[in-house]
Each structure stands twice: as C-alpha cells, then as structure tokens.
Amino acid sequence: MQAAGAGEERRTDTSHGDSAHPADSADGVEPDARFTFANERTFLAWSRTALALVAAGLAIVQLLPPFPGVPWGRHIIGTPLILLGSAVAVISYLEWNSNQRALRRSEPVSRSQLPRILAVTIAIIGLVAAALALLSGVTRH
Amino acid sequence: MKPADDIEDTDPGLARERTELAWDRTAISFAALGGAILKSRPYAGIPILVLSSLIWELGRLARAPGTGRSRPWHLLLITVAITGVSIAALAITLLGPEPAGLRP
Numbered sequence: 001m002q003a004a005g006a007g008e009e010r011r012t013d014t015s016h017g018d019s020a021h022p023a024d025s026a027d028g029v030e031p032d033a034r035f036t037f038a039n040e041r042t043f044l045a046w047s048r049t050a051l052a053l054v055a056a057g058l059a060i061v062q063l064l065p066p067f068p069g070v071p072w073g074r075h076i077i078g079t080p081l082i083l084l085g086s087a088v089a090v091i092s093y094l095e096w097n098s099n100q101r102a103l104r105r106s107e108p109v110s111r112s113q114l115p116r117i118l119a120v121t122i123a124i125i126g127l128v129a130a131a132l133a134l135l136s137g138v139t140r141h
Numbered sequence: 142m143k144p145a146d147d148i149e150d151t152d153p154g155l156a157r158e159r160t161e162l163a164w165d166r167t168a169i170s171f172a173a174l175g176g177a178i179l180k181s182r183p184y185a186g187i188p189i190l191v192l193s194s195l196i197w198e199l200g201r202l203a204r205a206p207g208t209g210r211s212r213p214w215h216l217l218l219i220t221v222a223i224t225g226v227s228i229a230a231l232a233i234t235l236l237g238p239e240p241a242g243l244r245p
Contacts, residue, residue: 030210037156040216044163047219048170054223055174058230062181065242074242075234082230089223096216 028104057081069139164200
C-alpha cells in the first residue's frame with residue numbers, strides 16, 4: 001500500500017486538506033486528467049485494432065476468391081478474425097476500467113493481456129491460412 | 142468540488158487535443174468500414190456511418206473545458222458498436238449467400 005500512500009501525498013499537495021480523505025475510500029480519488037485521457041486513448045487505439053480485425057475478417061470472406069477444392073476455406077480464416085475483433089473490443093474496455101480504478105486508487109496499473117492474446121491468435125490463424133493455401137494447391141491437381 | 146478544481150489546475154494541455162484526435166481516428170475507421178460496405182450491404186453500411194458521426198461528436202466532447210473525468214458510457218458505446226458490427230459481420234459471413242469473391 002506504499003503506492004496509495006504516495007498518491008495521497010500527491011493529492012494533498014494540490015488540494016485543500018478535506019479532499020485528501022476520499023483517497024481512503026474504496027473508490028479512490030479522481031486521477032490527474034492527463035492519465036484519464038491517456039487511458040482513454042489506449043482504449044481507442046485497441047478499439048481501432050478491433051474494428052480493423054473485424055473488417056479484415058469480413059473482407060477475407062467477401063472479397064477473396066474461393067480456395068480451389070476447399071469451399072469453406074475463407075470462412076475458416078475470416079470467422080476467427082471477426083471473433084478476435086469482438087474479443088479485443090470487450091477486453092480493452094475491461095482493461096480500461098481496471099486501469100481507471102487503479103489510477104483512482106493510486107495503485108500500479110496491471111500489465112495488459114491484449115498483446116499476448118493478439119499475437120497468439122493471429123499466429124494460429126496465420127498457420128491455418130498457410131495450411132489451407134497448401135491444401136488448396138494439392139487438391140487443385 | 143475540490144478534486145475538479147485540482148484537475149483544472151493541473152492543465153491537461155495537449156492531452157485533451159490528442160484524445161480528441163484519437164476519437165476522430167476512431168470515427169474515421171468506422172466511416173471507412175461503413176463506406177466500404179455501403180454499396181453491397183446498405184442496411185449495414187448506413188448505421189455504421191451514423192455511428193461514425195456520433196463517435197466524432199463524442200470526440201468534440203473530449204475537447205470541452207472542464208472535462209477530464211472518466212466517461213465510461215462514451216467508451217462503452219464504442220465497445221457495443223464494435224461488438225454489433227462483428228455480430229453483423231458474422232451474420233453476413235455465415236448466413237449470407239456464398240460470395241464469389243473479387244476475380245483478378
């Protein structure tokens with residue numbers, strides 16, 4: 001709880017005594033507006049990533065020519081991308097919420113899980129796409 | 142309220158403007174997607190374009206003086222919007238007619 005104590009000191013420097021007490025409550029105090037804005041921008045950046053994933057999944061199914069011999073090939077690649085996009089949208093909101101709570105309580109913000117989720121899922125989708133490309137090449141002949 | 146006075150004292154400066162620009166980029170992303178599918182799926186494209194202008198207006202609110210508090214409902218709208226778009230995308234993908242794809 002050292003971080004909370006330091007936060008209380010930070011608040012009392014700029015406040016008039018009585019507003020230092022909300023730091024003791026469970027909800028904490030309103031953080032510096034710059035931190036709130038930064039947290040919001042991070043959420044918005046993840047949201048754009050999520051929207052791009054959904055758009056990519058949709059485009060793969062709608063715009064790519066079908067894999068020869070693998071009629072469901074485009075759906076196998078596109079559907080996980082769309083699901084990943086909605087997962088990133090929801091998780092980024094939850095992480096924004098937990099970051100905002102940590103800022104209010106002057107606690108350290110926890111490390112984001114999104115980079116790992118994104119990297120692992122996209123790697124799997126990439127491997128599946130490579131397998132489908134090879135498979136459609138084999139079945140064509 | 143005293144904490145609000147403190148937030149004004151700290152002067153967020155350009156953070157406010159950077160945040161407004163981030164909202165604008167998000168709105169443009171929605172507009173690009175809405176415009177891209179407007180011709181083939183107007184029933185999906187028009188609501189996305191409406192969402193885009195709504196998000197742009199929420200970005201204007203980020204610029205208003207005195208703000209700087211968290212705005213969960215504004216951000217939740219984005220999450221709900223993307224979830225809705227992905228549900229529509231899944232419906233088009235799984236239930237729609239078999240797409241021929243763009244031929245080279």
